[in-house]
Amino acid sequence: MNIQNDRGQKETSATQGAYLSIRDMILTGQLPAGDKLKIEKLRMMLNTGASPVREALSLLTSDMLVERIDQRGFRAAPASQSNFEEILMLRCSLEDMAVRMSVDKADSDWEDALVLSHHRMKKLAANGDATFEDAHKSFHMALLDNCGSPMLLKYCSQLYDLNIRYRYLAAGSESYQSRNIPAEHEEILSAAVQRDSALAADRLITHYRLTGEYLTAQLADI
Amino acid sequence: MNIQNDRGQKETSATQGAYLSIRDMILTGQLPAGDKLKIEKLRMMLNTGASPVREALSLLTSDMLVERIDQRGFRAAPASQSNFEEILMLRCSLEDMAVRMSVDKADSDWEDALVLSHHRMKKLAANGDATFEDAHKSFHMALLDNCGSPMLLKYCSQLYDLNIRYRYLAAGSESYQSRNIPAEHEEILSAAVQRDSALAADRLITHYRLTGEYLTAQLADI
DNA sequence: AAAATTAAAAATATCGATATTTCTTGACAC
DNA sequence: GTGTCAAGAAATATCGATATTTTTAATTTT
Missing domain, CATH: 1.20.120.530 (GntR ligand-binding domain-like)
Structure with missing residues (x-):
């Protein structure tokens, strides 16, 4: 496959692709600060499975762009x-x-x-x-x-x-x-x-x- | 269930448990620096599924305790x-x-x-x-x-x-x-x-x- | 013998399904 | 009218299975 995304980054794995896309959406405000990030919704938007999305969100957590809420999923980090x-x-x-x-x-x-x-x-x-x-x-x-x-x-x-x-x-x-x-x-x-x-x-x-x-x-x- | 691990941290989720355990094993050298971290092996050691292990490793990547190698899995960060x-x-x-x-x-x-x-x-x-x-x-x-x-x-x-x-x-x-x-x-x-x-x-x-x-x-x- | 090729084995990445947990809503009691 | 509780709905976390990819080992070629 080796699909390329908007910005022309060649994506090696689904996880990498999801990571870059979600990161971009948060940075540009397409996913607003503080919003709940539902796996299912993102899964649809990015045409991929739940596992890559979850893993991408985990990675973004350490970039401080996403917060994980105990057993309640993820949300875009609030801005203040x-x-x-x-x-x-x-x-x-x-x-x-x-x-x-x-x-x-x-x-x-x-x-x-x-x-x-x-x-x-x-x-x-x-x-x-x-x-x-x-x-x-x-x-x-x-x-x-x-x-x-x-x-x-x-x-x-x-x-x-x-x-x-x-x-x-x-x-x-x-x-x-x-x-x-x-x-x-x-x-x-x-x-x-x-x-x-x-x-x-x-x-x-x-x-x-x-x-x-x-x-x-x-x-x-x- | 709510099993407690060695150090007495109550683990809310399998991911959290795997994260703390693997982190501990890397910090103490039980998993030596530079070593390949095979999902299957860790899955056995921690009595859990592959998903929590993968997610834990993703999180540890941002702590710089684990490195992800393109399509080749993970390894404990080298020490020097x-x-x-x-x-x-x-x-x-x-x-x-x-x-x-x-x-x-x-x-x-x-x-x-x-x-x-x-x-x-x-x-x-x-x-x-x-x-x-x-x-x-x-x-x-x-x-x-x-x-x-x-x-x-x-x-x-x-x-x-x-x-x-x-x-x-x-x-x-x-x-x-x-x-x-x-x-x-x-x-x-x-x-x-x-x-x-x-x-x-x-x-x-x-x-x-x-x-x-x-x-x-x-x-x-x- | 060294390099290249290929077939088998191992490991990873991903998917689809299921079990849990949290959230919502409406009935009931006060 | 307000608060509590329970049942149903929604969402998350996790599992088991499958498809890819990488590694290993064996075989052939130069």
Whole structure:
């Protein structure tokens, strides 16, 4: 078989497919925060059996995107202002650590990969669709990739995803963003390429704090 | 039915039971690092079906105690010197953050719970069995419990467990420990009760670093 | 003898069905 | 009218069986 899903990820197993699909639906808000996730319903939506769905939900539990309720099944993790602030705080701490380690150990292979991922992101521009989202995440992860700690990277990746969810949640309300985000990315890249880890970390954290303030404002009127 | 397992945790579901049992077997080294985890074998050992075992393994994957290999099942996460150092580094960073936040927000309820958990641990003494291990973890988690960030607590708890594993791994080789660990615990407790977050953090991190050095030495000759 | 091929065995992933548990609803008592 | 309880409905958790996939072992080919 080897069916491909919307975003073009080749699915090796039914479980993997269900995992990616459900994750996507939660991140984009297609499955709203706090909603009950009924096995039968998901089974139908994804055209698969109950076992892969259950296993996918188990995996998402550890990503903190799904909660398991004792003997009562699963639900999409609730979203709240305080949860968002927690994610922001942890991201700032962990990514600060990761980007410093990454830049401090910089070598030309890593630099090449970083420049490349920035270029790819730029080319797609902020069209807001899934391909840009992926490229954007790739750029941010490429920045941290050289830190040498797979576990730290995993945490950062997880927190990044949790944050995306709030971007989609806030997307509904209108508000003008006076920031120049591509420029912020360029500046972060530039600091990294100059091997100035403190500056890169500063700029990255500022980038997140600004987005955080923007999202907090948006979330307030939802 | 409501069977109870070795350690006296009442198991609500077969999955939960399998999860706790397998986790325990990996932490104590009964299932050695890197070993293939065959569903059938575990199914027999735990007297349960394949579904709960699979789901338990999925959950353990996110705890980083089990690895899933594409279409080839599961294996106990490998252990290595560098993995141990990574865990130690992350624990120091995250617990430093957590204990500061926790102590800075100290109130009498939290202080009571902390003193109580210390007392319980002391009473069991370091007999090395599972009940002491649980009490020891409870004390360390009680220290962080007031930090106000459930996610940070989850990470710390996860890292604590990953670390236990290396303690069991090193337990085989002989070496005299000149440290007075109960005294270190008392000092950490004392700093926390005095609401001196910087001192508490310092003492906690030193405590971990010392254990880290000891374990590193032990691991070397394995 | 080494490499490649293939057939058999083992293990995994998935399905469909069943046993439990939780949730809902309506009757009855107060 | 409100609260309790029981029966039925819905959903979950688990089991046993089957279809795939991977591994092993044996056979053939170079």
